[in-house]
Amino acid sequence: MGTVTAICISKQRGTPKQPVSSAQFVPDYGIQGDAHAGNWHRQVSLLQQEKIDAFRERGVAVAAGAFGENLAVTGIDFRALPVGTQLQCGEVLLEITQIGKECHTHCAIYQRVGDCIMPREGVFARVLCGGTIHVGDDMQCIARTQPFAFQAAVITLSDAGAAGAREDKSGPMIVQRLRESGYAVIEQLLLPDGRERLEHELIRLCDQRQPDLILTTGGTGFSQRDVTPEATLAVADRQVPGIAEAMRAASMQITKRAMLSRAVSVIRGRTLIINLPGSPKACMETMDVFMDTIPHGLGLLRGMVHDCARA
Template identity: 60%
Template sequence: MGKIEALCISTRRGIQKEAVPAARFIVGWGIEGDAHGGDWHRQVSLLSADKIANFRKCGAHVGFGAFGENMVVSGFDFAKMPVGTLLRSGEVLLEMTQIGKECHTHCAIYHSVGDCIMPREGVFARVLQGGILQTGDELVMEERKEPRPYRAAVVTLSDKGCRGQRRDESGPLIASELEKRGFEVVEKLLLPDDEEQIKVQLCRLSDQRQVDIIITTGGTGFAPSDITPEATLAVADRQVPGVAEAIRAESLKKTKRAMYSRAVSVLRKKTLIVNLPGSPKACRECMDVFMDTVFHPLELLRYGARDCAEQ
Protein backbone atom coordinates (compact mmCIF):
# COMPACT_ATOMS: atom_id res chain seq x y z
CA MET A 1 0.00 0.00 0.00
CA GLY A 2 1.26 3.47 -0.87
CA LYS A 3 0.29 7.07 -0.26
CA ILE A 4 0.07 9.88 -2.81
CA GLU A 5 2.41 12.58 -1.52
CA ALA A 6 1.95 14.96 -4.45
CA LEU A 7 0.04 15.45 -7.69
CA CYS A 8 1.73 17.65 -10.28
CA ILE A 9 0.88 19.05 -13.72
CA SER A 10 2.32 21.45 -16.28
CA THR A 11 0.36 23.30 -18.94
CA ARG A 12 3.13 22.94 -21.52
CA ARG A 13 6.03 20.61 -22.13
CA GLY A 14 9.62 21.43 -21.29
CA ILE A 15 8.90 23.08 -17.93
CA GLN A 16 8.75 21.73 -14.39
CA LYS A 17 5.41 20.53 -13.11
CA GLU A 18 3.67 22.30 -10.25
CA ALA A 19 1.96 20.58 -7.33
CA VAL A 20 -1.83 20.76 -7.19
CA PRO A 21 -4.14 19.60 -4.36
CA ALA A 22 -6.29 17.42 -6.65
CA ALA A 23 -6.36 16.17 -10.24
CA ARG A 24 -8.89 14.63 -12.59
CA PHE A 25 -7.73 11.48 -14.39
CA ILE A 26 -9.29 10.90 -17.82
CA VAL A 27 -9.52 7.46 -19.41
CA GLY A 28 -7.23 7.06 -22.40
CA TRP A 29 -5.73 10.51 -21.91
CA GLY A 30 -4.06 11.21 -18.58
CA ILE A 31 -4.51 14.13 -16.20
CA GLU A 32 -6.81 16.96 -17.17
CA GLY A 33 -4.81 20.09 -17.96
CA ASP A 34 -1.45 18.33 -18.13
CA ALA A 35 0.60 18.86 -21.29
CA HIS A 36 1.78 15.23 -21.40
CA GLY A 37 -1.70 13.76 -21.67
CA GLY A 38 -2.66 12.09 -24.93
CA ASP A 39 -3.55 8.91 -26.76
CA TRP A 40 -0.27 7.11 -26.03
CA HIS A 41 1.30 4.87 -23.41
CA ARG A 42 2.97 7.58 -21.30
CA GLN A 43 -0.14 9.36 -20.04
CA VAL A 44 0.87 9.59 -16.36
CA SER A 45 4.36 9.58 -14.83
CA LEU A 46 5.08 8.29 -11.33
CA LEU A 47 8.10 8.57 -9.05
CA SER A 48 8.78 7.00 -5.66
CA ALA A 49 8.97 9.54 -2.84
CA ASP A 50 12.03 7.90 -1.28
CA LYS A 51 13.99 8.34 -4.54
CA ILE A 52 13.36 12.09 -4.36
CA ALA A 53 14.33 12.09 -0.66
CA ASN A 54 17.62 10.32 -1.45
CA PHE A 55 18.31 12.80 -4.24
CA ARG A 56 17.79 15.68 -1.79
CA LYS A 57 20.28 14.11 0.62
CA CYS A 58 22.95 14.61 -2.03
CA GLY A 59 22.47 18.35 -1.68
CA ALA A 60 19.93 18.98 -4.45
CA HIS A 61 17.07 21.28 -3.46
CA VAL A 62 14.19 20.02 -5.59
CA GLY A 63 10.47 20.22 -5.08
CA PHE A 64 7.75 17.82 -6.17
CA GLY A 65 7.25 17.98 -9.93
CA ALA A 66 10.83 19.03 -10.62
CA PHE A 67 11.59 15.79 -12.48
CA GLY A 68 8.46 16.03 -14.62
CA GLU A 69 6.53 13.50 -12.53
CA ASN A 70 2.74 13.64 -12.21
CA MET A 71 2.51 11.55 -9.05
CA VAL A 72 4.89 11.22 -6.10
CA VAL A 73 4.03 8.13 -4.06
CA SER A 74 5.52 6.75 -0.85
CA GLY A 75 5.53 3.02 -0.08
CA PHE A 76 6.44 1.73 -3.57
CA ASP A 77 9.69 1.21 -5.46
CA PHE A 78 8.16 1.64 -8.90
CA ALA A 79 11.33 0.84 -10.86
CA LYS A 80 11.27 -2.71 -9.50
CA MET A 81 7.64 -3.36 -10.46
CA PRO A 82 6.92 -5.02 -13.82
CA VAL A 83 5.19 -3.36 -16.73
CA GLY A 84 1.52 -4.33 -16.62
CA THR A 85 1.15 -3.73 -12.86
CA LEU A 86 -2.28 -2.32 -11.99
CA LEU A 87 -2.46 0.55 -9.48
CA ARG A 88 -5.74 1.55 -7.87
CA SER A 89 -6.73 4.67 -5.92
CA GLY A 90 -10.45 5.06 -5.38
CA GLU A 91 -12.16 5.06 -8.78
CA VAL A 92 -8.90 5.59 -10.66
CA LEU A 93 -7.10 2.60 -12.16
CA LEU A 94 -3.68 2.90 -13.80
CA GLU A 95 -1.66 0.34 -15.74
CA MET A 96 2.13 0.66 -15.79
CA THR A 97 3.40 0.75 -19.37
CA GLN A 98 7.09 1.68 -19.19
CA ILE A 99 10.04 1.68 -16.79
CA GLY A 100 12.37 4.67 -17.14
CA LYS A 101 12.81 6.68 -20.32
CA GLU A 102 15.33 8.00 -22.79
CA CYS A 103 16.66 11.44 -21.98
CA HIS A 104 17.13 13.20 -25.32
CA THR A 105 17.70 16.67 -23.90
CA HIS A 106 18.89 16.98 -20.32
CA CYS A 107 16.55 18.82 -17.99
CA ALA A 108 17.36 21.85 -15.85
CA ILE A 109 18.06 19.64 -12.84
CA TYR A 110 20.64 17.63 -14.75
CA HIS A 111 22.40 20.77 -15.92
CA SER A 112 22.33 22.09 -12.36
CA VAL A 113 23.57 19.07 -10.39
CA GLY A 114 24.76 16.65 -13.09
CA ASP A 115 22.10 13.99 -12.49
CA CYS A 116 18.40 13.26 -12.89
CA ILE A 117 16.57 10.25 -11.46
CA MET A 118 13.56 10.23 -13.80
CA PRO A 119 15.24 8.31 -16.67
CA ARG A 120 16.08 5.36 -14.40
CA GLU A 121 13.57 5.58 -11.52
CA GLY A 122 10.44 7.07 -13.08
CA VAL A 123 7.68 4.91 -14.54
CA PHE A 124 4.76 5.62 -16.82
CA ALA A 125 1.16 4.48 -16.91
CA ARG A 126 -2.05 4.80 -18.87
CA VAL A 127 -5.45 5.55 -17.35
CA LEU A 128 -7.87 2.61 -17.51
CA GLN A 129 -10.52 4.08 -15.20
CA GLY A 130 -10.90 7.77 -14.45
CA GLY A 131 -11.82 9.91 -11.47
CA ILE A 132 -10.49 12.57 -9.11
CA LEU A 133 -7.52 11.99 -6.80
CA GLN A 134 -6.23 14.15 -3.99
CA THR A 135 -2.93 14.42 -2.17
CA GLY A 136 -2.99 11.96 0.72
CA ASP A 137 -5.08 9.32 -1.06
CA GLU A 138 -3.97 5.71 -0.80
CA LEU A 139 -2.61 3.78 -3.80
CA VAL A 140 -2.65 -0.01 -3.91
CA MET A 141 -1.70 -2.73 -6.36
CA GLU A 142 -4.73 -4.48 -7.84
CA GLU A 143 -4.74 -8.11 -8.92
CA ARG A 144 -5.69 -8.85 -12.50
CA LYS A 145 -8.90 -10.77 -13.07
CA GLU A 146 -7.51 -12.27 -16.27
CA PRO A 147 -3.94 -12.94 -17.46
CA ARG A 148 -2.32 -10.05 -19.30
CA PRO A 149 -2.00 -10.77 -23.05
CA TYR A 150 1.47 -11.26 -24.44
CA ARG A 151 2.85 -8.01 -25.77
CA ALA A 152 4.82 -7.58 -29.00
CA ALA A 153 6.71 -4.96 -30.97
CA VAL A 154 7.43 -4.97 -34.71
CA VAL A 155 10.51 -3.25 -36.14
CA THR A 156 10.96 -2.75 -39.89
CA LEU A 157 14.51 -1.95 -41.03
CA SER A 158 14.67 -0.17 -44.36
CA ASP A 159 16.59 2.87 -45.56
CA LYS A 160 14.26 3.23 -48.55
CA GLY A 161 11.20 2.84 -46.34
CA CYS A 162 12.39 5.65 -44.07
CA ARG A 163 12.96 7.88 -47.08
CA GLY A 164 9.47 7.17 -48.39
CA GLN A 165 10.81 5.32 -51.43
CA ARG A 166 9.29 1.99 -50.47
CA ARG A 167 6.04 1.11 -48.77
CA ASP A 168 6.39 -1.01 -45.64
CA GLU A 169 4.23 -4.07 -46.22
CA SER A 170 6.08 -6.56 -44.01
CA GLY A 171 5.69 -4.66 -40.73
CA PRO A 172 1.88 -4.38 -40.93
CA LEU A 173 1.64 -8.02 -42.04
CA ILE A 174 3.65 -9.20 -39.03
CA ALA A 175 1.55 -7.06 -36.69
CA SER A 176 -1.64 -8.48 -38.17
CA GLU A 177 -0.40 -12.06 -37.79
CA LEU A 178 0.54 -11.40 -34.16
CA GLU A 179 -2.86 -9.91 -33.37
CA LYS A 180 -4.59 -12.91 -34.95
CA ARG A 181 -2.69 -15.06 -32.46
CA GLY A 182 -3.81 -12.98 -29.48
CA PHE A 183 -0.79 -10.70 -29.05
CA GLU A 184 -1.13 -7.04 -28.14
CA VAL A 185 1.12 -5.14 -30.54
CA VAL A 186 2.23 -2.13 -28.50
CA GLU A 187 4.69 -0.55 -30.97
CA LYS A 188 5.39 -0.62 -34.71
CA LEU A 189 8.61 1.09 -35.78
CA LEU A 190 10.17 1.89 -39.14
CA LEU A 191 13.92 2.50 -38.81
CA PRO A 192 16.83 3.01 -41.18
CA ASP A 193 19.60 0.41 -41.45
CA ASP A 194 21.60 2.12 -38.73
CA GLU A 195 23.15 -0.17 -36.14
CA GLU A 196 23.13 2.32 -33.27
CA GLN A 197 19.48 3.24 -33.78
CA ILE A 198 18.51 -0.41 -33.94
CA LYS A 199 20.37 -1.24 -30.74
CA VAL A 200 18.81 1.70 -28.90
CA GLN A 201 15.28 0.68 -29.87
CA LEU A 202 15.78 -3.02 -29.14
CA CYS A 203 17.09 -2.12 -25.67
CA ARG A 204 14.24 0.31 -25.04
CA LEU A 205 11.56 -2.14 -26.09
CA SER A 206 13.10 -4.92 -23.99
CA ASP A 207 14.10 -2.97 -20.89
CA GLN A 208 11.60 -0.12 -20.63
CA ARG A 209 8.51 -1.42 -22.44
CA GLN A 210 9.25 -5.02 -21.35
CA VAL A 211 7.54 -6.55 -24.38
CA ASP A 212 7.46 -10.34 -24.59
CA ILE A 213 8.64 -10.56 -28.20
CA ILE A 214 10.21 -8.27 -30.78
CA ILE A 215 10.07 -9.29 -34.43
CA THR A 216 12.29 -7.44 -36.87
CA THR A 217 11.97 -7.54 -40.64
CA GLY A 218 14.69 -6.64 -43.13
CA GLY A 219 18.45 -6.24 -43.09
CA THR A 220 19.43 -9.92 -42.85
CA GLY A 221 21.15 -10.39 -46.21
CA PHE A 222 24.57 -9.68 -47.71
CA ALA A 223 24.20 -6.01 -48.66
CA PRO A 224 26.60 -3.65 -46.86
CA SER A 225 23.62 -1.99 -45.14
CA ASP A 226 22.23 -5.31 -43.85
CA ILE A 227 23.33 -5.09 -40.22
CA THR A 228 20.21 -6.26 -38.34
CA PRO A 229 21.86 -9.50 -37.07
CA GLU A 230 24.91 -7.60 -35.81
CA ALA A 231 22.74 -5.06 -33.96
CA THR A 232 20.62 -7.85 -32.49
CA LEU A 233 23.60 -9.86 -31.27
CA ALA A 234 25.13 -6.73 -29.76
CA VAL A 235 22.20 -6.34 -27.32
CA ALA A 236 21.67 -10.05 -26.61
CA ASP A 237 22.06 -11.69 -23.21
CA ARG A 238 21.64 -15.21 -24.62
CA GLN A 239 21.19 -16.73 -28.05
CA VAL A 240 18.26 -18.89 -29.16
CA PRO A 241 19.76 -20.40 -32.33
CA GLY A 242 17.05 -23.01 -32.80
CA VAL A 243 14.45 -20.49 -33.98
CA ALA A 244 16.64 -19.09 -36.76
CA GLU A 245 17.85 -22.59 -37.67
CA ALA A 246 14.29 -23.92 -37.93
CA ILE A 247 13.27 -20.97 -40.11
CA ARG A 248 16.21 -21.53 -42.47
CA ALA A 249 15.56 -25.28 -42.63
CA GLU A 250 11.91 -24.80 -43.55
CA SER A 251 12.70 -21.98 -45.99
CA LEU A 252 15.25 -24.17 -47.80
CA LYS A 253 12.35 -26.38 -48.87
CA LYS A 254 11.06 -23.41 -50.89
CA THR A 255 14.29 -21.78 -52.09
CA LYS A 256 17.98 -22.62 -51.88
CA ARG A 257 18.70 -18.94 -51.32
CA ALA A 258 17.45 -19.36 -47.75
CA MET A 259 20.89 -20.68 -46.80
CA TYR A 260 22.25 -17.15 -47.20
CA SER A 261 20.00 -15.65 -44.53
CA ARG A 262 22.03 -14.31 -41.61
CA ALA A 263 19.00 -13.83 -39.35
CA VAL A 264 19.45 -14.57 -35.64
CA SER A 265 17.18 -15.11 -32.64
CA VAL A 266 18.18 -14.05 -29.13
CA LEU A 267 17.02 -13.17 -25.64
CA ARG A 268 17.49 -9.83 -23.94
CA LYS A 269 16.33 -10.06 -20.34
CA LYS A 270 12.77 -11.44 -20.64
CA THR A 271 12.25 -10.54 -24.30
CA LEU A 272 12.61 -12.84 -27.29
CA ILE A 273 13.96 -11.08 -30.39
CA VAL A 274 13.58 -12.78 -33.78
CA ASN A 275 14.93 -11.50 -37.11
CA LEU A 276 12.82 -12.13 -40.22
CA PRO A 277 13.59 -11.31 -43.88
CA GLY A 278 12.18 -8.27 -45.64
CA SER A 279 9.73 -9.99 -48.01
CA PRO A 280 6.09 -10.04 -46.81
CA LYS A 281 5.59 -13.54 -48.23
CA ALA A 282 8.73 -14.79 -46.49
CA CYS A 283 7.68 -13.16 -43.20
CA ARG A 284 4.38 -15.02 -43.19
CA GLU A 285 6.09 -18.33 -44.01
CA CYS A 286 8.73 -17.80 -41.34
CA MET A 287 6.17 -16.95 -38.66
CA ASP A 288 4.32 -20.18 -39.43
CA VAL A 289 7.48 -22.07 -38.43
CA PHE A 290 7.66 -20.95 -34.79
CA MET A 291 4.58 -18.99 -33.72
CA ASP A 292 2.47 -22.04 -32.84
CA THR A 293 5.04 -23.11 -30.23
CA VAL A 294 6.22 -19.72 -28.95
CA PHE A 295 3.74 -19.32 -26.10
CA HIS A 296 5.43 -21.88 -23.85
CA PRO A 297 8.88 -20.22 -23.92
CA LEU A 298 7.26 -16.80 -23.49
CA GLU A 299 5.45 -18.13 -20.45
CA LEU A 300 8.77 -19.31 -19.00
CA LEU A 301 10.30 -15.89 -19.60
CA ARG A 302 7.41 -14.07 -17.96
CA TYR A 303 6.58 -16.35 -15.05
CA GLY A 304 9.68 -18.49 -14.53
CA ALA A 305 10.33 -22.23 -14.70
CA ARG A 306 7.69 -24.74 -13.70
CA ASP A 307 7.51 -28.52 -13.95
CA CYS A 308 7.02 -28.87 -17.70
CA ALA A 309 7.81 -32.60 -18.06
CA GLU A 310 5.25 -34.45 -20.12
CA GLN A 311 3.09 -36.88 -18.20
Protein backbone atom coordinates (compact mmCIF):
# COMPACT_ATOMS: atom_id res chain seq x y z
CA MET A 1 0.00 0.00 0.00
CA GLY A 2 1.23 3.47 -0.87
CA THR A 3 0.01 7.06 -0.84
CA VAL A 4 0.08 9.56 -3.69
CA THR A 5 2.19 12.50 -2.55
CA ALA A 6 2.25 14.52 -5.79
CA ILE A 7 0.53 14.68 -9.18
CA CYS A 8 2.35 16.58 -11.90
CA ILE A 9 1.58 17.40 -15.54
CA SER A 10 3.08 19.49 -18.32
CA LYS A 11 1.00 21.03 -21.08
CA GLN A 12 3.92 21.03 -23.53
CA ARG A 13 6.71 18.51 -24.07
CA GLY A 14 10.10 19.75 -23.00
CA THR A 15 8.71 21.90 -20.21
CA PRO A 16 8.87 21.05 -16.48
CA LYS A 17 5.86 19.29 -14.97
CA GLN A 18 3.83 21.32 -12.52
CA PRO A 19 2.01 19.95 -9.45
CA VAL A 20 -1.78 19.80 -9.36
CA SER A 21 -4.09 18.66 -6.58
CA SER A 22 -5.93 16.11 -8.74
CA ALA A 23 -6.01 14.79 -12.31
CA GLN A 24 -8.33 12.88 -14.61
CA PHE A 25 -6.93 9.60 -15.97
CA VAL A 26 -8.29 8.49 -19.36
CA PRO A 27 -8.18 4.82 -20.46
CA ASP A 28 -5.65 4.02 -23.21
CA TYR A 29 -4.52 7.65 -23.19
CA GLY A 30 -3.07 8.90 -19.92
CA ILE A 31 -3.63 12.05 -17.90
CA GLN A 32 -5.99 14.63 -19.35
CA GLY A 33 -4.03 17.80 -20.11
CA ASP A 34 -0.59 16.15 -19.97
CA ALA A 35 1.55 16.51 -23.09
CA HIS A 36 2.98 12.99 -22.74
CA ALA A 37 -0.40 11.28 -22.87
CA GLY A 38 -1.27 9.36 -26.00
CA ASN A 39 -1.80 5.98 -27.60
CA TRP A 40 1.49 4.42 -26.52
CA HIS A 41 2.89 2.42 -23.63
CA ARG A 42 4.38 5.31 -21.60
CA GLN A 43 1.17 7.14 -20.69
CA VAL A 44 1.94 7.72 -16.99
CA SER A 45 5.31 7.96 -15.23
CA LEU A 46 5.76 7.06 -11.56
CA LEU A 47 8.51 7.53 -8.96
CA GLN A 48 8.76 6.36 -5.37
CA GLN A 49 8.67 9.37 -3.04
CA GLU A 50 11.39 7.88 -0.84
CA LYS A 51 13.81 7.87 -3.81
CA ILE A 52 13.06 11.56 -4.39
CA ASP A 53 13.64 12.30 -0.70
CA ALA A 54 16.98 10.45 -0.76
CA PHE A 55 18.05 12.55 -3.73
CA ARG A 56 17.11 15.72 -1.85
CA GLU A 57 19.18 14.59 1.14
CA ARG A 58 22.24 14.91 -1.09
CA GLY A 59 21.69 18.66 -0.89
CA VAL A 60 19.86 19.05 -4.19
CA ALA A 61 16.64 21.06 -4.05
CA VAL A 62 14.14 19.54 -6.48
CA ALA A 63 10.48 20.42 -6.78
CA ALA A 64 7.65 17.98 -7.43
CA GLY A 65 7.70 16.92 -11.08
CA ALA A 66 11.34 17.90 -11.57
CA PHE A 67 12.28 14.39 -12.71
CA GLY A 68 9.40 14.27 -15.17
CA GLU A 69 7.24 12.07 -12.95
CA ASN A 70 3.45 12.25 -13.18
CA LEU A 71 2.90 10.49 -9.86
CA ALA A 72 5.08 10.42 -6.76
CA VAL A 73 3.98 7.71 -4.35
CA THR A 74 5.32 6.82 -0.94
CA GLY A 75 5.49 3.20 0.22
CA ILE A 76 5.80 1.37 -3.13
CA ASP A 77 9.19 0.50 -4.61
CA PHE A 78 8.16 0.63 -8.26
CA ARG A 79 11.63 -0.33 -9.49
CA ALA A 80 11.28 -3.74 -7.83
CA LEU A 81 7.98 -4.57 -9.57
CA PRO A 82 7.87 -6.52 -12.84
CA VAL A 83 6.29 -5.28 -16.04
CA GLY A 84 2.62 -6.27 -16.02
CA THR A 85 2.06 -5.32 -12.36
CA GLN A 86 -1.30 -3.60 -11.88
CA LEU A 87 -1.76 -0.61 -9.58
CA GLN A 88 -5.16 0.43 -8.20
CA CYS A 89 -5.84 3.98 -7.01
CA GLY A 90 -9.54 4.55 -6.43
CA GLU A 91 -11.27 3.82 -9.73
CA VAL A 92 -8.05 4.20 -11.69
CA LEU A 93 -6.24 1.03 -12.76
CA LEU A 94 -2.71 1.26 -14.16
CA GLU A 95 -0.47 -1.44 -15.63
CA ILE A 96 3.32 -1.10 -15.55
CA THR A 97 4.72 -1.33 -19.09
CA GLN A 98 8.36 -0.27 -18.73
CA ILE A 99 11.03 -0.15 -16.03
CA GLY A 100 13.45 2.77 -16.26
CA LYS A 101 14.22 4.64 -19.46
CA GLU A 102 16.99 5.72 -21.79
CA CYS A 103 18.09 9.30 -21.33
CA HIS A 104 18.85 10.63 -24.82
CA THR A 105 19.03 14.30 -23.81
CA HIS A 106 20.02 14.93 -20.21
CA CYS A 107 17.47 16.93 -18.20
CA ALA A 108 18.11 20.15 -16.30
CA ILE A 109 18.74 18.25 -13.06
CA TYR A 110 21.40 16.09 -14.68
CA GLN A 111 23.02 19.16 -16.22
CA ARG A 112 23.06 20.73 -12.77
CA VAL A 113 24.31 17.89 -10.57
CA GLY A 114 25.39 15.16 -12.97
CA ASP A 115 22.67 12.70 -11.96
CA CYS A 116 18.96 11.99 -12.37
CA ILE A 117 17.02 9.16 -10.75
CA MET A 118 14.25 8.83 -13.35
CA PRO A 119 16.19 6.65 -15.85
CA ARG A 120 16.95 4.00 -13.23
CA GLU A 121 14.15 4.39 -10.64
CA GLY A 122 11.13 5.54 -12.64
CA VAL A 123 8.53 3.27 -14.19
CA PHE A 124 5.90 3.83 -16.85
CA ALA A 125 2.33 2.59 -17.08
CA ARG A 126 -0.73 2.66 -19.27
CA VAL A 127 -4.22 3.47 -18.04
CA LEU A 128 -6.58 0.46 -18.05
CA CYS A 129 -9.50 2.04 -16.17
CA GLY A 130 -10.05 5.77 -15.85
CA GLY A 131 -11.07 8.07 -13.06
CA THR A 132 -9.72 10.84 -10.84
CA ILE A 133 -6.68 10.62 -8.56
CA HIS A 134 -6.17 13.16 -5.77
CA VAL A 135 -3.06 13.88 -3.74
CA GLY A 136 -3.37 11.78 -0.59
CA ASP A 137 -5.18 8.87 -2.29
CA ASP A 138 -4.07 5.33 -1.51
CA MET A 139 -2.48 3.12 -4.16
CA GLN A 140 -1.92 -0.62 -4.02
CA CYS A 141 -0.66 -3.48 -6.14
CA ILE A 142 -3.54 -5.82 -6.93
CA ALA A 143 -4.08 -9.30 -8.32
CA ARG A 144 -4.57 -9.24 -12.08
CA THR A 145 -8.18 -9.28 -13.22
CA GLN A 146 -7.24 -10.91 -16.56
CA PRO A 147 -4.64 -13.50 -17.56
CA PHE A 148 -1.32 -11.98 -18.60
CA ALA A 149 -0.71 -12.64 -22.31
CA PHE A 150 2.87 -13.43 -23.19
CA GLN A 151 4.60 -10.44 -24.76
CA ALA A 152 7.13 -10.60 -27.57
CA ALA A 153 9.44 -8.39 -29.62
CA VAL A 154 10.82 -9.08 -33.10
CA ILE A 155 14.14 -7.80 -34.48
CA THR A 156 15.19 -8.14 -38.11
CA LEU A 157 18.92 -7.83 -38.88
CA SER A 158 19.61 -6.77 -42.45
CA ASP A 159 21.92 -4.13 -43.91
CA ALA A 160 19.88 -3.98 -47.12
CA GLY A 161 16.57 -3.91 -45.24
CA ALA A 162 17.66 -1.16 -42.87
CA ALA A 163 18.88 0.89 -45.84
CA GLY A 164 15.52 0.52 -47.59
CA ALA A 165 17.03 -1.50 -50.45
CA ARG A 166 15.13 -4.68 -49.60
CA GLU A 167 11.70 -5.36 -48.13
CA ASP A 168 11.70 -7.05 -44.74
CA LYS A 169 9.45 -10.05 -45.24
CA SER A 170 10.62 -12.22 -42.33
CA GLY A 171 9.83 -9.74 -39.55
CA PRO A 172 6.17 -9.19 -40.48
CA MET A 173 5.63 -12.93 -40.97
CA ILE A 174 7.04 -13.65 -37.49
CA VAL A 175 4.85 -10.92 -35.98
CA GLN A 176 1.75 -12.37 -37.63
CA ARG A 177 2.60 -15.88 -36.45
CA LEU A 178 3.11 -14.66 -32.89
CA ARG A 179 -0.17 -12.75 -32.84
CA GLU A 180 -2.05 -15.73 -34.22
CA SER A 181 -0.57 -17.72 -31.33
CA GLY A 182 -1.87 -15.23 -28.74
CA TYR A 183 1.28 -13.18 -28.12
CA ALA A 184 1.15 -9.40 -27.72
CA VAL A 185 3.92 -8.01 -29.95
CA ILE A 186 5.12 -4.87 -28.20
CA GLU A 187 7.94 -3.85 -30.57
CA GLN A 188 9.19 -4.67 -34.07
CA LEU A 189 12.62 -3.37 -35.10
CA LEU A 190 14.61 -3.41 -38.36
CA LEU A 191 18.34 -2.95 -37.73
CA PRO A 192 21.48 -3.16 -39.86
CA ASP A 193 23.74 -6.13 -39.20
CA GLY A 194 26.30 -5.54 -36.48
CA ARG A 195 26.80 -6.11 -32.77
CA GLU A 196 26.68 -2.75 -31.01
CA ARG A 197 23.16 -1.66 -31.96
CA LEU A 198 21.70 -5.14 -31.51
CA GLU A 199 23.28 -5.56 -28.07
CA HIS A 200 21.92 -2.16 -27.06
CA GLU A 201 18.37 -2.99 -28.18
CA LEU A 202 18.40 -6.44 -26.59
CA ILE A 203 19.50 -4.97 -23.25
CA ARG A 204 16.93 -2.17 -23.47
CA LEU A 205 14.09 -4.54 -24.29
CA CYS A 206 14.99 -7.17 -21.68
CA ASP A 207 15.71 -4.75 -18.85
CA GLN A 208 13.10 -2.04 -19.45
CA ARG A 209 10.16 -3.53 -21.37
CA GLN A 210 10.74 -7.10 -20.18
CA PRO A 211 8.99 -9.09 -22.94
CA ASP A 212 8.72 -12.82 -22.40
CA LEU A 213 10.21 -13.59 -25.80
CA ILE A 214 12.47 -11.88 -28.34
CA LEU A 215 12.88 -13.41 -31.79
CA THR A 216 15.67 -12.16 -34.05
CA THR A 217 15.85 -12.97 -37.75
CA GLY A 218 18.99 -12.75 -39.85
CA GLY A 219 22.70 -12.54 -39.18
CA THR A 220 23.26 -16.18 -38.20
CA GLY A 221 25.40 -17.30 -41.16
CA PHE A 222 29.07 -17.16 -42.13
CA SER A 223 29.32 -13.65 -43.62
CA GLN A 224 31.58 -11.19 -41.86
CA ARG A 225 28.55 -9.05 -40.90
CA ASP A 226 26.62 -12.06 -39.53
CA VAL A 227 27.20 -11.45 -35.82
CA THR A 228 23.72 -11.91 -34.34
CA PRO A 229 24.80 -14.94 -32.23
CA GLU A 230 27.79 -13.04 -30.83
CA ALA A 231 25.60 -10.07 -29.85
CA THR A 232 23.01 -12.38 -28.30
CA LEU A 233 25.58 -14.29 -26.25
CA ALA A 234 27.15 -11.03 -25.09
CA VAL A 235 23.94 -9.96 -23.32
CA ALA A 236 22.96 -13.40 -21.99
CA ASP A 237 22.67 -14.41 -18.35
CA ARG A 238 22.13 -18.08 -19.22
CA GLN A 239 22.17 -20.22 -22.35
CA VAL A 240 19.33 -22.47 -23.55
CA PRO A 241 21.17 -24.60 -26.12
CA GLY A 242 18.38 -27.15 -26.55
CA ILE A 243 16.15 -24.81 -28.56
CA ALA A 244 18.82 -23.92 -31.13
CA GLU A 245 19.91 -27.57 -31.30
CA ALA A 246 16.33 -28.71 -31.93
CA MET A 247 15.93 -26.08 -34.66
CA ARG A 248 19.08 -27.26 -36.42
CA ALA A 249 18.10 -30.93 -36.08
CA ALA A 250 14.67 -30.31 -37.61
CA SER A 251 16.09 -28.12 -40.37
CA MET A 252 18.64 -30.80 -41.27
CA GLN A 253 15.71 -32.93 -42.41
CA ILE A 254 14.92 -30.20 -44.96
CA THR A 255 18.39 -29.05 -46.04
CA LYS A 256 21.94 -30.06 -45.13
CA ARG A 257 22.86 -26.39 -45.10
CA ALA A 258 21.12 -26.16 -41.73
CA MET A 259 24.41 -27.32 -40.19
CA LEU A 260 25.85 -23.92 -41.16
CA SER A 261 23.45 -22.04 -38.88
CA ARG A 262 25.14 -20.44 -35.86
CA ALA A 263 21.86 -19.45 -34.18
CA VAL A 264 21.76 -19.46 -30.37
CA SER A 265 19.03 -19.30 -27.72
CA VAL A 266 19.59 -17.61 -24.36
CA ILE A 267 17.93 -16.00 -21.35
CA ARG A 268 18.47 -12.48 -20.07
CA GLY A 269 16.55 -11.68 -16.91
CA ARG A 270 13.13 -13.14 -17.53
CA THR A 271 13.28 -12.92 -21.32
CA LEU A 272 13.96 -15.78 -23.72
CA ILE A 273 15.89 -14.73 -26.86
CA ILE A 274 15.95 -17.02 -29.91
CA ASN A 275 17.86 -16.40 -33.15
CA LEU A 276 15.98 -17.36 -36.32
CA PRO A 277 17.37 -17.55 -39.86
CA GLY A 278 16.86 -14.71 -42.32
CA SER A 279 14.70 -16.56 -44.84
CA PRO A 280 10.92 -16.15 -44.32
CA LYS A 281 10.34 -19.83 -45.18
CA ALA A 282 13.08 -20.98 -42.78
CA CYS A 283 11.68 -18.72 -40.03
CA MET A 284 8.30 -20.43 -40.22
CA GLU A 285 9.90 -23.89 -40.30
CA THR A 286 12.04 -23.22 -37.23
CA MET A 287 9.14 -21.64 -35.34
CA ASP A 288 7.23 -24.88 -35.94
CA VAL A 289 9.89 -26.58 -33.80
CA PHE A 290 9.40 -24.59 -30.59
CA MET A 291 6.11 -22.67 -30.63
CA ASP A 292 4.14 -25.41 -28.85
CA THR A 293 6.88 -26.05 -26.28
CA ILE A 294 8.26 -22.71 -25.13
CA PRO A 295 5.11 -21.45 -23.31
CA HIS A 296 6.03 -23.79 -20.46
CA GLY A 297 9.50 -22.25 -20.25
CA LEU A 298 8.10 -18.73 -20.48
CA GLY A 299 5.71 -19.56 -17.66
CA LEU A 300 8.65 -20.67 -15.53
CA LEU A 301 10.51 -17.43 -16.26
CA ARG A 302 7.39 -15.42 -15.41
CA GLY A 303 6.83 -17.40 -12.19
CA MET A 304 3.50 -18.72 -13.43
CA VAL A 305 4.63 -22.39 -13.51
CA HIS A 306 6.38 -24.18 -10.67
CA ASP A 307 6.11 -27.90 -11.34
CA CYS A 308 8.08 -29.41 -14.22
CA ALA A 309 7.37 -33.03 -13.29
CA ARG A 310 5.63 -35.25 -15.83
CA ALA A 311 3.32 -38.09 -14.91
